[in-house]
Amino acid sequence: MIGKLKGIVDSLGDDTALIDVGGVCYEAHCSGRTLQALPAVGEAATLFIEMIVREDMIRLYGFATPAEKNWFKLLMTVQGVGSRVALAILSTLSPSDLSSAIALQDKAMMGRAPGVGPKLAQRLVSELKGKAPAIGAVDAGVIGLQTALGDGLAGGNVSDAVSALVNLGYAQAQASGAVARVVAKEGEEVATEKLIRLGLRELSS
Incomplete structure (x- = not known):
């Protein structure tokens, strides 16, 4: 399993980063927040990686901080939240914002993320209450x-x-x-x- 990549930024896409590690380029799907935090092409960078393996694919998801990676995994424990929606939430809300939304049961704040409707927002704040402080970033x-x-x-x-x-x-x-x-x-x-x-x-x- 790949847990972290340390290398050179080869290129940046709309939702991906290509990291050159010793001549091998790894493509990582990232939130907008992580992409903004990455340095310019040609500079050294570190991404914390969550690797998802399925029968038909192996995909890497990259995060600027361990907290963001932990949130990604936690968000996907909620029914209706896949990797795309989890990245959209992390692109819209910081770990601190997510902690606040859950602590305050603030459906409106959670609903700011693309792809999160009222029902999913309610499910997110309900199912994740009490879990957010355990992963920090509060x-x-x-x-x-x-x-x-x-x-x-x-x-x-x-x-x-x-x-x-x-x-x-x-x-x-x-x-x-x-x-x-x-x-x-x-x-x-x-x-x-x-x-x-x-x-x-x-x-x-």
Whole structure:
């Protein structure tokens, strides 16, 4: 099994990278996020590889980080998510965004990825709840929010407040952290509007 490739970038396609390892070029299918992280053609690069072997094919999938590779494998445990959809999700959402979407049960954020409709988005956040922290890549804001909520699962008011703060231009980690601090002080039953208002106060303090 191939677990990692270290070589020279030979060429880059729309969703593939060709890596020259000692004169042998390996084609790896990659997310848009990984392709953007790779250096220019002719420069040294490292890809973490997931190799999928089937009766009619052997295909390599390349990732810029171990966290992204772990997410790829985890996403494909959900019914209806194949390699193409998993790469589309990873092209749209960072590992931190995925952790936030699952912790907050945020179907709308998950649904941003091409090929992920409302039903699949619901299945993803439901089936993966509680699994994301085990593979890391959870930002401090989400950890704080999970701690404040106890079991790490947010109600609609909490996820709506975080989404509203993100829409106002704050980073996901900042928004999650601010709402976590409010929930820790006021409880998780606070109305959405109040959560947003107090969250803004936390962000400005």
